[in-house]
Amino acid sequence: MELRDIEIFLALAEELHFGRAAERLYVSQARVSQAIAKQERRLNAVLFDRENRRDVRLTAVGRQLRDDLVPVYASMRESLERARAAARRVGNTVRVGMIPGNVHYLRDYWQEFRCRYPEVELEFRHAPFTDPFAALREGELDVLVTWLPVEEEDLTVGPTLFLDGRAVALSCDHELAGRCRVPVEMLADFAITSARMPPYWGNTLVPEHTPAGRTIERGPLVTDMERLLLQISQGEVLHLVPAHSVPYWSRPDIAWRPADGLPPLTFAMVWRTEAESDAIRSLAQVAADLGQLPAATA
Numbered sequence: 001m002e003l004r005d006i007e008i009f010l011a012l013a014e015e016l017h018f019g020r021a022a023e024r025l026y027v028s029q030a031r032v033s034q035a036i037a038k039q040e041r042r043l044n045a046v047l048f049d050r051e052n053r054r055d056v057r058l059t060a061v062g063r064q065l066r067d068d069l070v071p072v073y074a075s076m077r078e079s080l081e082r083a084r085a086a087a088r089r090v091g092n093t094v095r096v097g098m099i100p101g102n103v104h105y106l107r108d109y110w111q112e113f114r115c116r117y118p119e120v121e122l123e124f125r126h127a128p129f130t131d132p133f134a135a136l137r138e139g140e141l142d143v144l145v146t147w148l149p150v151e152e153e154d155l156t157v158g159p160t161l162f163l164d165g166r167a168v169a170l171s172c173d174h175e176l177a178g179r180c181r182v183p184v185e186m187l188a189d190f191a192i193t194s195a196r197m198p199p200y201w202g203n204t205l206v207p208e209h210t211p212a213g214r215t216i217e218r219g220p221l222v223t224d225m226e227r228l229l230l231q232i233s234q235g236e237v238l239h240l241v242p243a244h245s246v247p248y249w250s251r252p253d254i255a256w257r258p259a260d261g262l263p264p265l266t267f268a269m270v271w272r273t274e275a276e277s278d279a280i281r282s283l284a285q286v287a288a289d290l291g292q293l294p295a296a297t298a
Helices: 003-014 018-025 029-045 060-093 100-105 109-116 186-188 199-205 225-233 241-251 278-290
Strands: 048-050 056-058 092-097 121-126 145-148 155-164 166-171 192-195 219-220 239-242 256-261 265-272
Touching: 003 018, 003 060, 018 029, 029 048, 056 060, 092 278, 100 241, 109 121, 109 278, 145 155, 145 199, 155 241, 155 278, 166 225, 166 241, 186 256, 192 239, 199 241, 219 225, 225 256, 239 241, 241 256, 256 278
Parallel strands: 092 121, 092 145, 192 219
Antiparallel strands: 048 056, 145 265, 155 265, 166 239, 166 256
16 A cells, blocks of 8 residues: 555544545545545455445454554654654755864854754764865765865865964974974975875975975875874874864874974865755855954964
8 A cells, every 4th residue: 555545544544534534635535535445446345334425434344454554654654754854964964074173173163153054964074185075076075174276177165264384293203303393494304295186286285395496305105194194103204284283183102393484274165066055055154254264373
């Protein structure tokens, strides 16, 4: 039996009147009669005794079917409602990808968004630093918080969130660990990590040359954070990071020092143009209304 046929049967079993059952379900009396007749043909049994054209009584078979279907129908309704609720949650969830420090640093945006749009859930996810736009394109993220520039035809760049200074991650026993700050010229004396990123990010994250023209050597390609931290702690490489994220990567074997002489990173929201939704536009509008946060420093 189809769900609508079950609804018609149970409505008639309760009302015991074709007219009232039809009115309750917003269908015609003919539709009720047709549905009951179809059920009776399928079961090869009479479900209702028709005393007259409208008033009816359940037969023994009808009573058994009613008793069996009431809990089944209630369970089906609950299941459908749970599915609808899940669909609403999915439709009203914005999955934001970012490096871990972004979540706390950008809390003013998140709090304001929740105040304005309590029906929309924000879900934060880790964004890998290799192949950073894949999660957007594969539908795993709705919004990515990342540094600029972003020069991708299928992506929309939203409002600027903040400017960020730079810091150097190095082994605690590295020769530069004793310094309070690391000038960019000194980076040319050591290997700097490299990662699989868009080519236009190359000079943004790690310049090819120092202001004096010295070449900054690229170290081995890094594909995951655990491997990166191990290489840093062993003194194999240095790694440049956004300054605001330093407190969230604290480790006893790694030191973090401000990097002098490098331009700040500009962070913004980015999303896939074709996947833009009201919730994404609302999040971007909140960021635009609040304006750019103060620049971060190491």
